[in-house]
Amino acid sequence: LAKTTQPISMDSYEGQEVNITCSHNNIATNDYITWYQQFPSQGPRFIIQGYKTKVTNEVASLFIPADRKSSTLSLPRVSLSDTAVYYCLVGDSPNTGFQKLVFGTGTRLLVSP
Amino acid sequence: DAGVIQSPRHEVTEMGQEVTLRCKLISGHNSLFWYRQTMMRGLELLIYFNNNVPIDDSGMPEDRFSAKMPNASFSTLKIQPSEPRDSAVYFCASSKYPDRGGNTIYFGEGSWLTVV
Numbered sequence: 001l002a003k004t005t006q007p008i009s010m011d012s013y014e015g016q017e018v019n020i021t022c023s024h025n026n027i028a029t030n031d032y033i034t035w036y037q038q039f040p041s042q043g044p045r046f047i048i049q050g051y052k053t054k055v056t057n058e059v060a061s062l063f064i065p066a067d068r069k070s071s072t073l074s075l076p077r078v079s080l081s082d083t084a085v086y087y088c089l090v091g092d093s094p095n096t097g098f099q100k101l102v103f104g105t106g107t108r109l110l111v112s113p
Numbered sequence: 114d115a116g117v118i119q120s121p122r123h124e125v126t127e128m129g130q131e132v133t134l135r136c137k138l139i140s141g142h143n144s145l146f147w148y149r150q151t152m153m154r155g156l157e158l159l160i161y162f163n164n165n166v167p168i169d170d171s172g173m174p175e176d177r178f179s180a181k182m183p184n185a186s187f188s189t190l191k192i193q194p195s196e197p198r199d200s201a202v203y204f205c206a207s208s209k210y211p212d213r214g215g216n217t218i219y220f221g222e223g224s225w226l227t228v229v
Contacts (some may be wrong), residue, residue, distance in 0.1 A: 009141070034217065041223075042203050042221050042222060042223070043117075043206070043220030043221055043222055043223050044156070044204075045218050046218075046219065049217060087156075101158070101218060102158055103147075103148070103155065103156035103158070104155075105155055106155070106156075
C-alpha cells in the first residue's frame with residue numbers, strides 16, 4: 001500500500017503561488033497520483049491527476065519528477081476561496097488491478113487577504 | 114448529469130437505534146465507495162464495491178456496520194445498533210472502472226450523522 005506524506009498545513013496570501021509537495025516513496029509502477037480538494041462541509045473534489053512529468057489544467061499544475069517518489073501541486077495566484085484541505089493520493093493496485101484510494105491527513109491551506 | 118446523491122443529509126438519532134444511509138451512484142459508474150470522516154481520524158475508507166461485489170470491507174469498523182448494493186446504481190450503509198462514537202460525516206463516492214488513467218472518484222455531499 002503506497003503511503004503519502006504531505007505537510008499538515010500551509011499559509012499563503014492572495015495572489016501568491018502555492019506549491020504543496022507530497023512524498024510517495026513506495027509508489028508502484030501502475031499507480032497514478034491524484035490530488036483532491038475539500039472545502040468545509042463538502043465532499044472531496046478531484047483537482048488533477050498525473051503519472052509522470054507535468055500536467056496542467058484550468059485549476060492547477062502537477063509536477064512529477066522522473067523517479068515519481070514525490071509530486072508537487074502548484075496553485076497559481078491563490079484567492080481566499082482556495083482555502084481548503086488538499087489531499088494527495090496514490091492508487092493502490094492489488095491483484096485485481098482495481099485502484100483503492102486511501103486518503104492521508106491532507107494539507108490544510110489557509111489563504112489570507 | 115447528477116452527481117452522487119446521498120440521503121439523508123443530516124440525521125440525529127439516539128444510541129441503540131438503527132441508522133440507514135443511502136447513496137445513488139453517478140449514471141454509468143460501476144464502483145462504489147463508502148468513507149467516514151471525523152476530526153480525529155480523517156477520511157477513512159470503510160468499504161468499496163465493483164460491479165455490485167464487495168471488494169474490500171477491511172475498513173468496516175465492526176459487525177454493527179453493513180453495506181449492500183441491491184442494484185447497480187444504489188447502495189446502503191447500515192449501522193445497527195448505533196453508538197455515539199459513530200457520529201461522523203459519511204461520504205459515498207463512485208467511479209467508473211476501468212477508466213482511462215488512474216481511478217478518479219466523485220464524492221457526494223455527505224450524510225452528517227449524530228448519535229446521542
